[in-house]
Amino acid sequence: MSDDYVEVDFGAGLRRLPRWQQVLDLTPHRDGLVPAEGPVDWSQLDLLPGCLTVDWAGPQRGVVEAIARHPTIRFLYWRDAVGDVDLRSTNLGTVQFEGPGLGNVRLPESVETLLLLDPPAAPQVEAPDEGHGLDLRYFQSGSEVLVPDGLRRTRTLWLRVGGTVSAAALSHLTDLEQLIITFDDPPGTLTELSELRWHDRLRTLRLDDAFGLDSEGLPDLPGLRRLELSGTRRTTAAVVKGRYKGSGVTVSVSGAKGESWLAEHMDNPFRDWIEDSKGFGRAAAGAYARARRAVEAIVPETPGALAAAEQGLRGLVADLSSINDKYELIDTLYREQAWDAFRALAARLQVPEQQAEEWFDSGRRF
Template identity: 60%
Template sequence: MGDLSKQPRSVEIDFGAGPAVLNAGIKVLDLRAGRHGIVPADGPVRWDGLDALPQLLTVMWAGPGRGIVEAVAAHPGIRFLYWSDAEGDIDLRATRLGTVCVDGLKLRSVRLPACIESLSLGSARANFGAAPPTATVSGTLRIDAPDAGHRLDLRLFHYGADVVIPQGVRRASSLWVWVGGEISAAVLSTLTDLETLTITFDHAPGTITDLEALGRLTTLRSLQLDEAYGLTVEELPELPALQTLELNGTRRTTAAAVKARYRGSAVGVRVSGAKTDEWLALHMDNPFRDWIEDSKGFGKAACLAYNRARQAADAERALRGLVADLNTLHDKYEMIDTLRREQAWDAYCGLARQLEVPAEQAESWFDDERRF
């Protein structure tokens, strides 16, 4: 028998929805109402329950504040806050938070503490389930960050083209922005201290307009473009501080042009997922197009399976057929891991939306015979 003194200690805590037994050493706590039933759906929350969790680092919350800000401020060990469907004005200056992830179309403003290191605005793609990803923060959102966000790691999950960089974080040093199929570089040109930029396109064509505006980013050292199949290398301006250019998902002609342009320079170029124009003409809008990078046979078969599903005579046959084909692929190649399972689910949900199948029905068909 192990040392009992080292065994996890359980504590009984009542946050207002009745007693719940938790591990006293827990580091991550989901307090979103309805998720685990430990917080009442409305009314007061007994925040003193956090006193029994001295090692708590991360809290998840949703909806109106109901005292969450004051509770986090009273427990300086909490360094990470994930807040969905936030509303109104949030003042976090009294907290010791280093990372804040927040979304909510009713959110008007956020004031950040002096110790902030990372700010994420909008909901990550995985949180949408069967629904299409959309912007979950308003374009009028106001952010008040120390020194206008100097040295801040900023992340924007937008999924559209009309991205707005809040005024209060325009000195951020790092930005990852997830958009739809297009973005204007003019939107990014106000980030005067930017050193690292990642742009991820959610769907085709993956185009950056007004590329010359990137030339204003005189401190940019690293540029990463994901699924930027519409990139025009000739229009990419000179970036005097650039050290690394990374393309993940691009045309082979684009990859060749980038390598030729920076050959012999101080800029290191990394390319993955380069595809021929012929391949993209057939599979540009195929969600499995990148699977070919790990196995040509596997990726090609997955693309063909999706194309078959799109051409099926009726919705149920299309969706069940796609799952059956993916089962066969998994049996043969054993390559549908956790990440690809999520990608398969996203592709399936996208097809279900196109076929106007209710989400609940689509989910049932997906799980009926799935073996991956």
Template identity: 40%
Template sequence: MTDQLRVGDVAVSPLPGGGYGACQISEITDEHVTLHALDWSGPRPPELTELPDTGLVLLDHHSWSDRIAQISVFPQNHPMPPDLEWIGNLPVPPGVPAGGTSFSGWQSPVGDMVRQRRWERLPEPVRAAYRALRPPEPVTADLGGGPVTLTTSLGHLDLRSGDIPLPASGPVDWSVLDRLPRCTEITWSGPDRGLTAALARYPLVSGVNWFDAPPLVDLSDTSVLSLRAAGDELREIRLPDGAHHLDLGPTGSRCTVRAADRGRWLRLALFLATPSTPAPSGLDGVRQVSLTGAGVLSAATVTGLHEMHTLRLQWTGPPGRLDDPAALAGLPGLRLLEMVDAYGVDADLPAHLPGLRHLDIHGLRGSVAKELRARLRRTEVGLSLAGAKSDRWLAANMDNPFRDWADDDPKAGAAACKAFAAALRAVDRLPATRTPADAEPILRTLVEAINQIDEKWGIVDTLRREEAGDAFVTLATRAGVPTPTADDWFDKWRDF
């Protein structure tokens, strides 16, 4: 599809949270496509005749300063969304640079427009307080459990970490948010304790992470756009109009979600405790779904989500198998299937997907990759493959959390895998009565090895730093080191 695009082509796109917008191509190179948002939105898709002279979207929300809503996309890394509809060609407005300096996905420019429009709807005192904060200042706050020093620039109020004292029970003093004019995200755990009412009073907060959630999480009167919720007691979630992200799970049983248009405008991400975990009820209109789980996923999870056009499957551990693949045949609108670490998936999968238009896989067996290329060579299904590995490599490294580093740099990846494997063997040789002090030199050697790998090959970006941190904590837990101690060691020893 991308080889047919031209500079000036215009696409209509659904907007996060509801409605439609439009974007336009300003540059095409051998490697990337650059798009900018047009200053138009509405409840229905626009006609091309409505879009000339609509102007550009300038971003000045939060800390932005009149930047054009423009993004460059690497098509080889970001397959084109099925709901991006190309409707014609128009002259590129004056003042649009040919190439962008930021990189993301195809629909990022219209997503930026939604965030800008939301910012413009916030009360002026809220916006003024956010912008006036120069420089940050310390502030003493008390949520009812005792004073603590925070900073006025705090963007994420994490009340799950234990660093901020809370009263043992009863209401929390949420007026602390009056003194945090840049707080846009809250992490919380347990019963409501006044959180929902506070969110209704503080419209700047758009992101909530709620763990050990109560049976009902009702955010319908808030300005929350993105919710991550989990908990054994959670049974029902009510989202406000305009919400566009729901990350759910694991939960103790099936959950009901109430969202606008049965979830049509949501991106739904499910974190599954078991392969048999069903999708929540109430979201049969959802279009974009991702499933994440360890080892085995089941296509039966998404049975009933008949309007879905994009499905992403991500395995967090071996074998990377998909059970019940025939269930995907009941999704006639499925056009894009993405898979990460699908080492247990075989080449028969496309046979269950009659409407598929693009298959994107990162991490699979080399033999399966070869067979897929042969099967799809003369079909209309686009195929993107990366991270194919031989059976020999997988036999040695399947359980290694650094196995995918080899996709970017084989030597760096091999060194990271070797360092982790050595650390794992050393931890498993520790005596049963071990103490954290026994594990400390082993864990420090691992971090120093990653320091050297990054110094030599420069491979550790933000994502890989998180992967290294997760691997370190997993190994530390295996060695009996408390997580707070492991986190402290990791941050103290790492140079990346």
């Protein structure tokens, strides 16, 4: 065997991998490197000295101890995390947890970035210096946000939420200097704006798709030096530019929309695709609108509902495939957005996610 490759067996059978492979998907499943159940031979990591990143899912099964024995591993992405996790013995720089089953988390001195995706209702995290040197990214599909007290001194926060969030949810963050809030759903409203006044160290504020922003409700922020609006109403952009003209605050606006555009596209998850290409984006938005109308016409749990749901949802995939055949613009990011939109429509009809995933993948050409 070439020195460039090694044979490893984590418990699911021999596999041939590049010796210096940097990203290792150890997500336990039937066809993976790690079996869905049973023991894991973590000594196999010794054969892969180039490993920097580990993907994992579910219960620990020894993964933390294994990473601790390999300080060159700097990135850990963990789906469906369960229970308490103590990472203090590792040398991880970036950690991502996804799932509501996560318990208490203890982070190592080496940590630089923490990503919490759809975390539990009251996540508990202990970080060095209460997160002062941490880049925190908190992505929550809903609007209920509770940044852990153990991260109260974080200076950088990217918050990704549904259609609305209260600024009061961030009032306990004492050292905040850079804040990004991205709204995934309409109306894109930041409520209780006056609560931002507590962040006297805030230098950069960026709001994405905040179409519901009350620009006149923004409090005076003495430390503010840059305000970015990416996706906003044209009327809001005009008010903000006028307010900060001649001040020490640099205002940057992109994606400002008029009322007619918003009336047509506000509720469409593919609205931003129009920025890449008008023809491509409008076609994709139209495909989603047709699928949504078809879904809204179906009454769940009635005879024929599942078959009708399958027809409508598969129709969206077929339309997007045809659109991509023509424009070739659906990349990895857009594919994930398409899946999110598809999954949300399926959830309206109470289609199990596994079934929805099979429909989405079957016949897809993007």
